[in-house]
Amino acid sequence: MTLTITAQTISITSIEQLNELSGENVKLCMQCATCTGMCPMTAEMDLSPRTVMHLVQFGMLDRLGDSNTCWKCASCHACTVKCPRGIDIAKVMEALRQHVLRTNRNYIEPSALPAERIAELPQIALVAAFRKLTS
Ligand code: SF4
Ligand code: SF4
Incomplete structure (x- = not known):
């Protein structure tokens, strides 16, 4: 999957929406990729958890809705317990699923x-x- 980030695709509203849905502050992510290293589902995902965190920092929720990553997430919390910035990434994945499901789309x-x-x-x-x- 190719994703291009431009000034037009950045959505501050979407970042705030995701933070509200997840209860997390995605801006804290420092892109260390520990979450990807811990995740047992990366082989099934088209975007790694680190990449998802990178894109949510630009508010690209609609583009992420086309990714299978949040749906493949097993909510195991392995990433969450190791994130050095204390981000509950499993909650971010759940928020991404909710973002899609609230548009009445089923996976x-x-x-x-x-x-x-x-x-x-x-x-x-x-x-x-x-x-x-x-x-
Ligand atoms: S482990 Fe935390 S800080 Fe590191 S890339 Fe993942 S979400 Fe970001
Ligand atoms: S909660 Fe989801 S993203 Fe995090 S390690 Fe588990 S399967 Fe991977």
Whole structure:
């Protein structure tokens, strides 16, 4: 995924919105990449947690909505406990998901899942997925 940062794409409003949604101050990030090093899901992500933090510092929430990173985040908090700036990155990932879900967009469509797949998957996994990935 190619993301270009220009003066036009920087949104102070979006930075403030994300800080309010997450309860964190993303401006504190110093781009050390410890979060990426700790994350067990980076192989599945199209943008690393460090890159996501870099882009949220420019308020590029809409562009990040096209990334799979916040959806692949397992909310394990490994990044959070090691961040030297004390940022709860898992909360930032949750805020990014909320930003998308509040526009009534789903990451998965329950109605599009094949009936046989629904029958074979653990029900608790489906419930957890629907709570995390649907608006
Ligand atoms: S560990 Fe913290 S300070 Fe370092 S890049 Fe990640 S969010 Fe930023
Ligand atoms: S909370 Fe998410 S971003 Fe942080 S280490 Fe776990 S999977 Fe990676």
